[in-house]
Amino acid sequence: MTALVSIAIVAPLLAAACSLALRSVPIGRDIAVLAGLGSAALASLIMLATVARDGTHTVAVGGWAPELGIVLVADLFAALILPVALTIIFVVEIFAIGQRRTVWAANPESSGPLLCVLTSGVSLAFLTGDLFTLFVAFELILVSSYVLLTHQGNRSQVRAGMTYVVMNLLASTLFLFGVAFVYAATGTVNMALLAERIPQLEAGVRLGIGAWFLVVFGTKAAVFPLFSWLPDSYPTAPTTITAVFAGLLTKVGIYSMIRFHNLMGMDDLGPIMLLVAALTMVVGVLGALAQSDVKRILSFHVISQIGYMFMGLSLFTVAGTAGAILFLIHHMPVKAVLFLVGGLIENHEGSSSLDRSGGLAGREPLVAVMFAVPALSLAGIPPFSGFVAKLAVVSAAIDQAETVVVVAALVAGGLTLMSMAKIWNEVFWGRPADGPRPSPAPRRGRRTMHAATALAVAGTLTVSLFAGTLLDLSTEAAEDLRNPEAYIAAVRS
Amino acid sequence: MNTALLLAVGGLTAVGLYLLTGRSLSRIVIGYSLLGHATVVALIAAGGLAGRPPIAGGAALEDMSNPLPQALTLTAIVISFGLTLFLLALARRQRTLSGDDLVEDDLEDRRIAAAEGSGEAGAR
Secondary structure (H helix, E strand, O other): OHHHHHHHHHHHHHHHHHHHHOOOOHHHHHHHHHHHHHHHHHHHHHHHHHHHHHOOEEEEHHHOOOOOOOEEEEOHHHHHHHHHHHHHHHHHHHHHHHHOOOOOOOOHHHHHHHHHHHHHHHHHHHHEOEHHHHHHHHHHHHHHHHHHHHOOOOHHHHHHHHHHHHHHHHHHHHHHHHHHHHHHHHOOOEHHHHHHHHHHOOHHHHHHHHHHHHHHHHHHHOOOOOOOHHHHHHHHOOHHHHHHHHHHHHHHHHHHHHHHHHHOOOHHHHHHHHHHHHHHHHHHHHHHHOOOEHHHHHHHHHHHHHHHHHHHHHOOOHHHHHHHHHHHHHHHHHHHHHHHHHHHHHHHHOOOEOOOOOOHHHHOHHHHHHHHHHHHHHHOOOOOHHHHHHHHHHHHHHHOOOHHHHHHHHHHHHHHHHHHHHHHHHHHOOOOOOOOOOOOOOHHHHHHHHHHHHHHHHHHHHHHHOHHHHHHHHHHHHHHHHOOHHHHHHHHO | OOHHHHHHHHHHHHHHHHHHOOOEHHHHHHHHHHHHHHHHHHHHHHOOOOOEOOOOOOOOHHHEOOHHHHHHHHHHHHHHHHHHHHHHHHHHHHHHHHOOOEOOOOHHHHHHHHHHHHHHHHHO
């Protein structure tokens, strides 16, 4: 088990080093990247099976006691989310290999190794059991994302990159201040020890810390009103990179909130958070309706959907947290697939702008199907995974009689469907746009891209197929988070 | 808690945040490094009063200063140093592309500004 935890974090880093060394040998480079990402994904799947059977497993790095050293904790929550995230990165990298010869591709020499570093950061962020290591993991993710976003150095990337970098640097600085506050108040940064000590602090200090980290993680997660950096920066990156960002980065913020605010018992912040959740859902989807570019529409939906997960968390009940976890599992693949389909649209139509495309369903029926499944899932139409996840979150809110947020969730759901229908109308139906069409990717690359997207669509269908099992696991994970005694005991032993 | 350190944190944060709100990336870089210093001082202040070097056998346990915040600070310094360099590289790239290092409006702002401009033109 210790080996599995290490592989998930270290294998991608090793792969990054190898692929940098093999920079001039394209095949060796690709094999190194795929091997690193693949082995991490495989390790995380085995980890899930082991944790589901044997319970939480902890690794004390270097054998230090939890008061002094770094502890990695593979509890059910981490083990559930990690395989989803790592599998997505692996599939996106396959897509990226197929996309190579097009003008929309990322530069393979730099994007491969950087994606590996990002993967390692994601694994570390999910598995870490202490607040400062979480900060380091965030930095690992962010630094690679800064470079991935701007690595081609064209004008729009640098313009969007500046806002993105400065915004996230500020959030990281606030994070570090938060660590200092927490350490001054409690004398530790270990989350299990914090879960014991923070609830004993006086209410003002406790809620101050909770609100501070709400801002820190909320900026990473792009909740209202801290989302403005997202829709401007995401669409400028190459498709594969946007797919990884949209699928994972904001979710790491939500993940950290679900873990931190539940473990530390910040239930008193619930009412404010519910209001923020309602605003996030509605404002995000209204933003999406105003856009006329596939990638920008999808970026605004990232914000709107974050609202649902935030809503589940803000209820501070087992059912709500379980809903939020299930929503995470559903949302990560769905969002990544939608951006991959956005990449396919770019490839076939020459642009992701709604005005300059049309009639794609007739020419590429497969692409239309691969768009329709995740789009309906995003809007929450049965029998797709989005329906199950939304049902879990909304019914948890109805149990608590939180009418406002339930109404907001339903309105946002309807508007999401409208916005997906808009993409469908403009891109897949209607008449093809006039003007010269660019030469699409070579046939072999196109096949790889289609295969990778189809694989990801199959993944989202798997989520809806096993929704019952996943909801049970999520509920179990949520119970562990709401009652941290078992978590504390596992770290202390 | 040491009042001098707290005042230093407050001052550095205030100046850093002010510079961060500017448009020129070189000012932002300076603002960011000041904010980085502020966090370092805050972490050190969180570790309690200063004491003897924390080396095993070097001093009595009560006289030692707390080594953990120092370890955290070192990590934070390295990260902020690397990111400062990245910001500078970004500023240089922006300068080659556009001749200055100013942060430009985002797409939405420009669209709204353009729509307002045309609306006014129509009214006239």
